[in-house]
Structures are given as C-alpha cells and as structure tokens.
Amino acid sequence: MRTNETYTPDRLSGISAFVAAVDAGSFAGAAERLHLTRSAVAKRIGRLEARLGVRLFHRTTRSQHLTGEGQTFYQRCTKVLTELSEAEDELSAGSQTPMGKLRVTMPVHIGRQCIAPVLLALAKAHPQLRLEMAFSDSRIDLVEEGYDLAVRSGRLDDTPGLKARALGEQTMMLCASPAYLAAYGTPQTVDDLAAHECLMYGRAGNLYRWPTPMMPADGPHRLPRFILDDLIALVDAAEQGLGIACMPHWVIMRAIADGTLVRLLPQIRTPGTPLHLVWPDTRHPSPKLRAAIDTLVSAAPALLGMPPTA
Known part of the structure; x- marks a missing residue:
C-alpha cells in the first residue's frame, strides 16, 4: 500500500x-x-x-x-x-475574505469600459485577491479553460453545469454630433432617418441592422457609406459628424454627457440586449467569486448607464 x-x-x-x-x-x-x-x-x-x-x-x-x-x-x-x-x-469558504486568483473572461469593449474598473476596485479593497482578466468576444468554455466567472452579452444557452445571474440590459440609442445635426437637420420621426447618413455596425460580412422601432418603414434611402466592426470607432465616426449611429447607452453615455454627441428620438424605446454573469456551478462558491458577483450586480445600473424608465 x-x-x-x-x-x-x-x-x-x-x-x-x-x-x-x-x-x-x-x-x-x-x-x-x-x-x-x-x-x-x-x-x-x-x-x-x-x-x-x-x-x-x-x-x-x-x-x-x-x-x-x-x-x-x-x-x-x-x-x-x-x-x-x-x-x-x-x-x-470558512473565511469571508476574498483571496487567491480570480480568472474572469468578458467581451472586449464592455469589459474594458464597465467590468474591469469594478473588479480592479474590488481587488484594491482586498489585497489578497489576485485578478486575471481576459478580454475576448468569443464565448469561452469556462470549465475547460479554467475560468471562475464570465460576462456574457446576449441570450444565454442552456448549458448544464453553469449558473447565471442577470446584470441588466443594454439599451440601444440613436445619436449624432451637434455639427452633423446643424448641417443636415435633426430628425423628428423614425421615417426622417431614411434621408440621413446611417453609420452601421458590421462584422465578418454581416450587417447588423438597427432595432425595428428605430428603422424607417422602407429603410434608408441609400446604402451605408460607413460600416465598422468596432464600437469605439463607430463613436469616433459619429463625433466627427459622419452620420447617425445606433449604439448601446453604455458606449455613448460619456460622449452625451460631454456634449460631443446628442441623443435622438428619446421617446423610442427598444428591448435591451441582456447581460449576464456566468460561472461553473459548485457546491461551495468561494468568497472571491461571491464578492465579484455581488459587486458587479450592485454596480450594474451605473456601469450600463441605464437610462430612467420614465
């Protein structure tokens, strides 16, 4: 033996x-x-x-x-x-102090702008906590890749062995620069958008159309002149007065606050894209995992820039 x-x-x-x-x-x-x-x-x-x-x-x-x-x-x-x-x-789990290495994967842009600052503040408050953050728009197998937590945008698949908690929704908004509106006018209705330059998001040959309530009944009257596969570049194009963009509120809220972009047609509301936290189901979630989940859920309204419901 x-x-x-x-x-x-x-x-x-x-x-x-x-x-x-x-x-x-x-x-x-x-x-x-x-x-x-x-x-x-x-x-x-x-x-x-x-x-x-x-x-x-x-x-x-x-x-x-x-x-x-x-x-x-x-x-x-x-x-x-x-x-x-x-x-x-x-x-x-016998100790409530978050400690050890926490591996988190998240989409690139929302991860950099919204998730990472919250987790870095958590780590600063708990010196024994070590962070490893991966930024990728691909859906990673948490168990196979050894991650403790993931941020997922969009509809969740029914994957056995995983638990999830909602962070909130990403609300889409129309916006343009003051210079563009001064030159081409401010649309007052959805149908007015058909005569404007529309900045579009596209990836791998796929054009992502705006939500139906924000799309004119007969569509734009021209092919989009600008198609970009990067949200930050889309913000830059809108700020430079190249057209009207439709983007999640969390992407443009700073530009709106700074006055470099103006929100258009605020009366139009669309169902938001859900955002979730996902982690492997364990019998005893560690204090580091519980702390990360609770902190992110608490910070969700601010980090998503959720607009008032009224």
Whole structure:
C-alpha cells in the first residue's frame, strides 16, 4: 500500500502539466497556461511517464494524441484536480475574505469600459485577491479553460453545469454630433432617418441592422457609406459628424454627457440586449467569486448607464 508520502509536489506538478497539455492540445499551449517554458512542461510529463512506466502521448513532429492509457489516466486526473479545487473552496469558504486568483473572461469593449474598473476596485479593497482578466468576444468554455466567472452579452444557452445571474440590459440609442445635426437637420420621426447618413455596425460580412422601432418603414434611402466592426470607432465616426449611429447607452453615455454627441428620438424605446454573469456551478462558491458577483450586480445600473424608465 502506498502512503501519502509518495504524493510529492513534483508528482502533482507532473499531473497538472499532463492535464494542461491535454486540455490545450499541445505542450506549447500548456506552457502558456501554466506560465512555464515548453521544455519545462515536456520534462514534467516525461518524468511522469517514467514514473508510471507507460506512454501517455503518441508524439510526432506535427501532432500529439493520447494513448489508451493516457486517456484513462486523464479521466482520473481531472476528477482528482476537481476534488482538490472543491476542497480548497470549502476551506476558503470558512473565511469571508476574498483571496487567491480570480480568472474572469468578458467581451472586449464592455469589459474594458464597465467590468474591469469594478473588479480592479474590488481587488484594491482586498489585497489578497489576485485578478486575471481576459478580454475576448468569443464565448469561452469556462470549465475547460479554467475560468471562475464570465460576462456574457446576449441570450444565454442552456448549458448544464453553469449558473447565471442577470446584470441588466443594454439599451440601444440613436445619436449624432451637434455639427452633423446643424448641417443636415435633426430628425423628428423614425421615417426622417431614411434621408440621413446611417453609420452601421458590421462584422465578418454581416450587417447588423438597427432595432425595428428605430428603422424607417422602407429603410434608408441609400446604402451605408460607413460600416465598422468596432464600437469605439463607430463613436469616433459619429463625433466627427459622419452620420447617425445606433449604439448601446453604455458606449455613448460619456460622449452625451460631454456634449460631443446628442441623443435622438428619446421617446423610442427598444428591448435591451441582456447581460449576464456566468460561472461553473459548485457546491461551495468561494468568497472571491461571491464578492465579484455581488459587486458587479450592485454596480450594474451605473456601469450600463441605464437610462430612467420614465
């Protein structure tokens, strides 16, 4: 019978490197996740294979894939690492102080402008909390990528093993610069928009049309001259007087407050795009996760720039 003395830190580091290599699909990917060199990951996995007396990977110069023994070992290892993580959460749950590393993924623009400042303030208030924030508009697999929390824009998929909490809605607004309105007039109705230059958001060949209540019945009378796939660039174009834009309130609220943009047709309201927090479902959420969720939910009205309902 083996004793616990055989389970040394080196043994655990080898297991962590092995699991990371499988999840990332390469030693290089595992090295990036573990903040190690590729050779360090290879050495740890090599020592692990020598200790076990089996090959865990079939490796060639171009690819690697698990052996049968490697697949079996991977399934057991992921269970062990999950149990260790849950054990740490249970222990840390005894303390209400947020501590340790919190990994959060979020969309680029709303993350930079709205989410990151709130989390940085939380970390400043709790010196034992370490933050790792990733900014990406792609939907990342939280469990596979090892993230504690995600900010998701749009409708949520019904994904097993995840919990969610609503942050609020992103309300769309029409706006233009004072110079544009002085030159071309201020639209008084939705149908008036048909005669104006419309700045459009588009990505990967797809043009994102304005919400129906904000679109003239017969559409614009001209093809859009400007199509941009970046919200900040869209704000710049509107501020330079190139046309009328339709954007979430949180994107333009500073420009409206500064007077560089003017809100148009405020009487028109559209259903907002929902914003959620999503995290892996655990029996004992850690204090760091609870603190991040509660803080962001509390800050939601301000960070989204939610306009008055009346």
